[in-house]
Amino acid sequence: MVTLLRRPDAHRESVAEQPQRPRTTTWRRARNCWQLYLMLLLPVVYLLIFHYWPMYGLQIAFKNYNVVQGITGSPWVGFSHFERFIESFMFWPVIRNTIILHSYELLVGFPLPIILALALNQVRLRWFKRSVQMITYAPYFISTVVVVGMLVVLLDPRTGLLNNLLGLFGLGPLDFLSDPSYFRHLYVWSSVWQNLGFGSVIYLATLSSIDPQLHEAAIVDGASRVKRIWHIDLPGIMPVAVIMLILNIGSILSIGFEKVLLMQNSLNLSTSEVIDTYVYKIGLAAEVPQYSYAAAIGLFRSVVGLILLVIANQIARRFARSSLW
Template sequence: MKPTAAPNILMRKQALRAERETRWKRLKRDKWLYILLLPGLLYFLIFKYVPMWGILLAFKNYQPFIGFWKSEWVGFEHFKVFFQNPDFFMLLRNTLVLSLYNLIFFFPAPIILALLLNEIRRALFKRTIQTLIYVPHFISMVIVASLTYVFLTTEGGMVNEFLYAFTGRKIDFLASPDWFRPLIIIQTIWKECGWGTIIFLAALAGVDVEQYEAAIVDGASRWRQLWHITLPSIRSTIVILLILRMGTILDNGFEQIYLMMNALNREVAEVFDTYVYALGITQGAFSYSTAVGLFKSVIGVILVLGSNWLAKKSGESGLY
């Protein structure tokens, strides 16, 4: 062994010991933060990671009476049946169209609303508006669907009575396939748009005020300030939320679609979520419905990873 080897090894040991002591000191210093973190970790562990073993049902012909382990392994048979099902392309089309409408109309809505709220200078007026637009988020989707029915039904609905008084005819909004998707998007915007502004308002609060002051001195209009200062400042937030949104591209939400769907608009209303419910719960096809759900999850992961890769290629930080 060379003469300098022993001192080098000793120095490395001392450095590792010092690093462990520093890490332990940080842990003791921030112990309450880690304790606050525990409930969230337990939630994800118990309700997200532990149930993941259930995806094995997609590769079995699960029979509840003989149990999971004794059920026959069938490999990718359920996936083959699903892809060959005549309803597959209908489900895929309906799900993607609704998701595309959400991306076009709903995703920008909280951004626009947050920008408008950010321009309000009277604090009391601003807080009042924020409170009013937050309230729909806490209303059950059952109530939203009921309100939609009360307003739009042909039997005494306010909108149809108004149309009848002026045009002499009524429109069956609730049963028309042409009106199903617009109604879903309108409901989503009304219910969730205000709540979605919270993140964007927080991002806008972090914009450096001196940039606006310098822009005013240079004679920039409010529109120029919005375009060259405000939007670039919250661009990273928008990109991250868009990436996360891509992960739910095949997830339109079961409750809302199920409440608004009926026999007359099913051809445009049936999506993967309602299909899984109809097969898995009402017909007991647990393995087949699990395969459909796993297909959705895999597509979501691919879209998130792909969107994150594109974001990093375009110069954004992305999710990781």
Template sequence: MKQKIMNSWQLYVLLLLPLIHLFLFKYYPMYGAVISFQDFSAVRGIGGSEWVGFKHFIRFFESYDFWNIMWNTISLSLYQLIAGTPFPIILALALNYVRNKAFKNTVQMVSYAPHFISVVVMVGIMLQFLSPRTGIISNIAGVLGFDIGNWMGVPEYFQSLYVWSGIWQNVGFSCIIYLAALSSIDPSLHEAAVVDGASKLRRMWHIDLPGIMPIVVILLILNVGNMLDIGFEKVLLMQNPLNIRTSEILDTYVYKVGLVSSIPNFSYSSAIGLFKNVINLILLVAVNNLARKTKQSSLW
């Protein structure tokens, strides 16, 4: 064993760097989660702060905002998962059958490009396009005789604007994984199907989809494992006093009570974050076990 390590020591050195990164930025910060069970004081530090048990968890569960925030987070995440999953697959299947390289490269470039737009710029574009006075979409709707009003201020429109703008921005980049999976399918399967007179739709349904299904299931498991971890940047930028009823999610709530509040409560926000991560872990394990029981691909 020692001799094998010495013969391949360069590979172990390369492996050491990501392991150090994993320890410093993933495992070591877990120690800070103990403040969820304390009335943390920056002066006293973690070791000197008073232990209060599940006080902050109970406070969150009994808070007036709990059910509204949980519903907003879960419904937005499910909406994003259900609406966003099919489109990269459909785009990858379509591009896989395009034989004109110039057209294929153009479509790939046009669909990939929005992914590299920053979140701030993306929300800025939305604000400009949907502005009730100067927005392009508002002006076109006005010419056609429609009054769409202030879309960014309508609570019922928030989730749709968030999800579909995200699909437009990321669908091209997300389909790269499926294109890679499609390229690994044995060409002889398609040749046999063509000889048997199968149409392209039949080949997609009976060859391509089963071929990429393991990748689809793995990505679905990972996405479900991040069900409550939507991220606060885009949501926070899209929030305003008019749509706050449907736009307040766990991540923005933690950000506000933990950092922006006039009296930041680090223990309370840490408790909410720990609760969110525990639920994500439970969902990840449950969906992975369900995939194993149904004989699908799984993480372990």
């Protein structure tokens, strides 16, 4: 057996003989892929103009803003607007209504898209699966104004379809939209009807990425369909579900402003007045707009949402082994 010995510096000499590739600078890469950067330019400009530049105006939350003096010329008042909001009689009602409404929507609207996605994933009849997908996806593309208009028509005390059906059973007409006890149910379940199908899209995409060999091995081992869903499908979509849950918890003080405002009236304010509608009324709709006070409430909501997002992310990282960062 012959052993070939090589000088230690032979490898270095061979490497040195190879031509060195010129280093590609950032500017050269951008010039070579200018089409991609051009496509990226519009979203970046949008973010800078509509998301980052408005942050300059957040300082009015700490000032007594005056239109004549402007943002920079208005006097500083510190945290007086935040203290005013916390001490006001509207603080606890709007916080309570916002948290209850969002928690109710999260409790109902979060698991239902997962259940729908798991059910559709098990359907083998292609025409039936596509029909269900089309029926559940379609309401998402209906405008919020149209959805509220449909609720008004269906629930009208005199001409509404639901009250006409109740009249057939001898039940008197009910004014659903004016009764505070019905507002949360109408808001949440109409949102579920509108967003259920579209919310299941991301889970269906995740289920399609699960290795089919796992199901084949489970079938060989005699696992039932329910056990395969429980031990294969659910763990497969759990990381995505945890991320969606974290995002929902982070926005617990942010409710769909347009829909709440459209469904709101003077009779159901006890349950329909949330932070977003309250900020709109005092900041824009009032006869004397209180810009600084409204900005302080909005900043308070954003800070609380950020804190909840960080806490939820840490809890998910510790217990579910999945997080946003």
